[in-house]
Amino acid sequence: MSRTRRDAPAVKTYADHEVIVPAHELSRAVTLTGTDIGPDLAAIERAEQALSELKTEFEDWMKLECDRLDAARLRAKAEGIRHAVRDQLFHAAHDIKGEAKTFGYPLAAEVAESLCRLIEHTPDPRSIPFTLVDQHVDGIRAIIREDARESSDPVGSAMVTRLRHVTDEFLVHANRRRLGYLDGIVITPPPLAPRE
Amino acid sequence: MIRIDFNRLRFLVIDDNAHMRRILRTLLHGFGTREVYEAEDGAAGLEAFTHYSPDIVITDWAMPIFDGLELTQMIRQPDSNANPYVPIIMLTGHSEKKRVIRARDAGVTEFLAKPISAKSLYQRVLNVVANPRPFIRTKTYFGPDRRRNATASYPGPERRKGGDKVDVIRIQPLLAKATSSL
Numbered sequence: 468m469s470r471t472r473r474d475a476p477a478v479k480t481y482a483d484h485e486v487i488v489p490a491h492e493l494s495r496a497v498t499l500t501g502t503d504i505g506p507d508l509a510a511i512e513r514a515e516q517a518l519s520e521l522k523t524e525f526e527d528w529m530k531l532e533c534d535r536l537d538a539a540r541l542r543a544k545a546e547g548i549r550h551a552v553r554d555q556l557f558h559a560a561h562d563i564k565g566e567a568k569t570f571g572y573p574l575a576a577e578v579a580e581s582l583c584r585l586i587e588h589t590p591d592p593r594s595i596p597f598t599l600v601d602q603h604v605d606g607i608r609a610i611i612r613e614d615a616r617e618s619s620d621p622v623g624s625a626m627v628t629r630l631r632h633v634t635d636e637f638l639v640h641a642n643r644r645r646l647g648y649l650d651g652i653v654i655t656p657p658p659l660a661p662r663e
Numbered sequence: 664m665i666r667i668d669f670n671r672l673r674f675l676v677i678d679d680n681a682h683m684r685r686i687l688r689t690l691l692h693g694f695g696t697r698e699v700y701e702a703e704d705g706a707a708g709l710e711a712f713t714h715y716s717p718d719i720v721i722t723d724w725a726m727p728i729f730d731g732l733e734l735t736q737m738i739r740q741p742d743s744n745a746n747p748y749v750p751i752i753m754l755t756g757h758s759e760k761k762r763v764i765r766a767r768d769a770g771v772t773e774f775l776a777k778p779i780s781a782k783s784l785y786q787r788v789l790n791v792v793a794n795p796r797p798f799i800r801t802k803t804y805f806g807p808d809r810r811r812n813a814t815a816s817y818p819g820p821e822r823r824k825g826g827d828k829v830d831v832i833r834i835q836p837l838l839a840k841a842t843s844s845l
Contacts, residue, residue: 476748476798486808487798489748493718496671497793500664506785507666514693514781521689528682561725562680565756565777569686576778583756651759 525570529611532566535559536579540604548592548600556600557586563607574623575610578603578630585634588652589641599637606630665793669695672792675717676701677708677734678754679726687721687754690781694788705729709737713745719791724755724766731755732769739770741805748798750791754779770806772796 474490536559539552546552560582567576582603589595606626609615615623635653642648674696676687681703688699700715702708706728712720720738722731729737731753739747750772755762758776766774773787796807 483801485800487748487800489795489798491795493672493750493792493795496668496718498666498668500666506782506789507664510667510669510694511781511785513695514690514785517689517693518686518781521686532682558725561756562683566680566682568778 522571529567529570529572529575532559532563533608533611536563536604536607540600543600544597548586548595553586553592557583560586560603567607571616572610573618574615574620574627575607577618577627578606578610581627581630581634584652585638588638588649590645591641594641596637599633602630602633665789667694667789667792669788670697672696672719672788673698673715673717674700675708675711675715675720676722677703677705677711677720677726677731678723679703680723683723683754686779687784690779690784693781694785705731705734708734712738712749716746717749719750719752719788721752721754724753724757724762732766732771735766735769735771739806741800747805750795752787752791767809768804768806770804772807 476487476489478488479486536556539556539559543552543556548556560579563579564576564583567573567579582600585595585599585603586592609626610623613623618624638649638653669691674691676684676691676699678684678687684701684703688701691699698717700711700717702711704727708720708722708726711717722734724731726734735751735753738745738749738751741747751770752773752775753766753771754775754777755766756777763774772791775783775787798806799808
């Protein structure tokens with residue numbers, strides 16, 4: 468599909484760089500009206516209404532994403548967490564992290580985020596205990612099964628906190644030879660139990 | 664008020680997750696867009712970009728074949744036949760600062776972290792349509808000006824060389840034009 472030829476951009480050349488101002492073709496889509504400089508709230512509201520009409524499908528979509536995560540977990544158990552299997556597991560968790568809040572399950576997004584951190588920041592993913600992976604995946608399933616949609620749900624939020632603590636402890640241990648690597652990633656939690 | 668006529672804009676949405684593509688399509692249609700093209704991976708996205716010449720690209724980061732960052736770098740080839748100046752909005756679950764910087768340095772125009780909302784998507788589109796940035800070409804970079812604002816009070820070193828005082832090309836955003844005409 469051809470488009471009309473674009474006007475050449477204006478170029479200003481300096482010693483080590485150029486500043487290029489392309490023709491602003493998208494200005495054709497802009498209208499200045501009235502005295503209010505705020506966003507078009509009516510357009511935002513229409514879009515939110517359209518999205519809310521999708522909500523009847525969100526529960527099914529969430530279950531499909533959980534099934535996908537489960538399949539990745541089973542494959543990881545069979546083949547070990549490495550290479551393409553690691554990527555598949557991470558990707559499934561990453562998608563849930565990005566979508567679950569929109570689907571109405573904010574706590575599931577937090578658990579998925581913890582699982583992503585576990586996979587991404589463990590130097591050798593093969594050393595990740597499967598029990599910890601299982602706890603994350605089963606935790607997400609439990610949130611969906613129990614329809615825990617509020618981020619203030621006491622059982623769900625306690626589980627999220629616990630998982631995060633345990634994951635952070637594991638990451639600190641796994642990265643003990645990489646000084647400073649976890650700065651900004653893990654806030655070292657106090658020990659949950661007295662150490663020997 | 665600045666009103667965007669979404670029915671005059673063509674979008675390309677690139678995401679390997681069908682649910683996310685559906686959500687984006689729903690939001691864009693809700694805004695009034697009629698033309699929304701889709702692709703499910705980086706390679707298909709590049710082909711769709713070349714074929715449909717969209718006005719705005721919305722891409723995920725993590726995708727099979729090649730990811731959103733690589734796609735952005737391919738689009739930003741300055742001598743390509745397609746439009747290397749197209750606004751690229753990266754929509755991703757990655758929100759760490761180092762990720763944002765990597766996306767910026769690859770030539771992404773706007774960064775939008777998931778979960779997505781109608782308001783946040785609208786704001787990013789408004790930014791690229793009503794407040795476009797000039798492009799910068801150096802030996803190592805070609806893409807939108809990575810300085811969102813040119814400020815006289817900036818205390819750091821001036822890395823761009825252009826003489827004693829570098830000219831700053833100020834483009835009056837349409838938002839500013841709207842307020843000045845009131």
